[in-house]
């Protein structure tokens with residue numbers, strides 16, 4: 088027992104110490120008032136099994152629900168009974184400790200109020216000797232329930248926050264304003280490739296220099312923080328600990344002191360690498376052509392804007408070139424779409440190889456490419472590039488084992504002279520390209536105002552043709568085919584257009600236009616119906632064997648119900664199928680071989696004859712040719728023209744005729760203009776002839792007279 092424990096209790100001590108000062112006042116009364124008015128309970132108790140109270144102040148009422156009389160000497164209840172059962176032993180142990188030690192103690196525990204509620208109390212006391220020299224406890228018990236509960240709430244909240252922080256799958260951080268980590272959670276450490284938060288904090292000591300791939304990224308982060316106090320979706324590429332890179336998105340804000348001083352930044356980090364790459368992929372798909380990997384129209388617009396802006400800043404010029412692959416359709420139709428695709432990929436590669444990295448090659452659609460040549464010094468440089476492109480494209484290309492040569496036609500517009508926006512420059516380059524095509528294959532042409540007028544005319548021609556087809560203002564003429572004995576054995580139906588606006592327009596001009604703008608189907612049905620009705624009329628007039636030949640366009644050949652549609656026209660006209668020949672080109676046959684076989688099979692089953700027109704100008708596969716149910720080969724005019732001239736024309740014509748005969752096909756020589764040609768073709772064994780030597784195409788009304796004349 089120490090000194091304090093052996094000193095007398097508080098009542099006599101208080102009395103003694105203050106005796107002199109209190110001489111003049113009723114010190115006993117003052118003490119009573121003070122003790123009984125304290126919020127809490129002053130007590131003296133025995134150190135026994137009940138903590139038998141010798142004295143409790145009035146505060147016991149509020150604290151325990153019992154008044155002093157009821158508590159003192161355990162009249163109604165003992166303090167041991169009031170003490171929460173779970174806390175009785177710890178309290179006693181604490182007091183025993185104090186008895187063996189400093190004699191003073193503090194102990195926090197629960198009591199059960201008279202009304203049954205629990206209260207947290209703090210007891211501060213000392214072991215003292217009473218007036219008889221027995222050891223007793225004197226002390227003060229106060230209600231600290233509110234304090235304990237709020238502390239508990241605080242620590243619960245802290246615990247909750249800690250587990251959110253620690254267990255979150257989202258990376259979280261606090262960083263100093265000068266770019267060092269103050270705190271980081273496990274998810275962030277994992278994200279950046281560290282074993283734990285401590286390792287991250289120690290290892291990544293310079294965020295600006297060590298984390299971001301793009302230098303200056305932290306400066307941007309700080310600028311945003313300074314200006315807006317926060318960043319949202321701040322996307323950056325960052326290094327992980329092992330040097331690999333990931334993409335992250337940060338959301339963060341500034342934490343300030345009550346005075347508004349920035350203290351630190353805190354925020355979250357998400358790994359968006361997969362998302363980022365997916366977005367990149369979508370962006371790439373939206374801006375690039377899947378076949379060639381070149382920029383598409385969307386990106387072209389963007390690139391042109393940049394280049395035009397740069398040229399205008401520097402006061403330089405640039406050019407936009409529209410490149411169209413000549414004969415692409417022929418390759419596509421004759422060797423199939425797979426070969427056509429390979430051709431486009433190779434053309435794209437060659438175009439790129441002719442330009443600098445800073446230039447743009449874009450696929451505009453189909454076989455059309457657009458080049459943006461920025462920053463070239465004048466015309467000479469541009470001309471040099473254009474020649475280089477044409478030479479590169481003209482090099483032979485091997486497609487599925489077959490060597491093919493193509494050229495390209497190029498139209499060029501110059502910026503800013505011919506315009507500065509994509510639409511205008513494209514329109515002008517397109518007009519120039521069409522002009523180049525007209526000049527022959529493999530040409531280039533610069534845009535001029537005259538071409539603009541031509542382009543406008545083409546547009547006007549397009550509308551006029553549309554109207555003419557809708558109003559059935561076209562007509563059909565008939566060119567005879569003659570057999571070896573000089574007798575007319577049939578006619579080819581050829582369309583004519585006499586336009587009020589444009590005069591007589593050649594089919595060479597409007598048939599490709601109708602192909603381009605999708606009017607060819609309607610046009611062909613018109614010709615087919617006219618021709619079938621006409622042939623039926625000839626039959627009725629005593630020419631039952633005259634056959635009528637109608638040209639079928641590629642798009643119509645791809646039509647699903649071609650045979651059924653032809654059957655319907657024959658029925659409507661009352662013409663036997665044997666009187667009808669359909670002329671198709673070799674390119675159309677080779678496009679989709681299976682489909683061609685099916686369509687031709689249906690037509691043949693109906694009894695319609697099939698002729699392959701312009702034979703020798705495409706890329707026919709002879710292996711396939713024998714599989715198609717065809718009846719006639721028409722030797723192209725270009726060979727017929729030369730068959731009597733001693734050039735290669737004779738050899739080719741002879742080869743075609745003998746090929747046709749070996750496949751049991753009839754041969755029609757088209758474009759016969761001279762008697763000498765006829766003689767050669769006759770000698771070669773051609774069965775039929777067509778050409779100006781016999782007759783030019785004529786209106787239906789002249790056919791009767793022609794037949795009578797022969």
Ligand SMILES: Nc1nc2c(ncn2[C@@H]2O[C@H](COP(=O)(O)O[C@H]3[C@@H](O)[C@H](n4cnc5c(=O)[nH]c(N)nc54)O[C@@H]3COP(=O)(O)O)[C@@H](O)[C@H]2O)c(=O)[nH]1
Pocket residue numbers: 566579580581582593594595598611614638639640700701724757758759760777778779780784
């Ligand atoms: N899909 C369709 N195409 C058609 C139709 N009508 C015509 N065409 C095609 O347009 C091209 C030009 O045709 P056109 O101006 O009618 O010329 C034909 C003949 O007039 C011409 N020909 C005939 N004989 C001679 C000749 O001795 N010399 C010479 N210089 N030209 C001659 O040839 C054209 C017929 O050719 P082809 O069809 O290959 O037998 C032409 O490609 C037509 O096919 C149509 O209704 N639909």
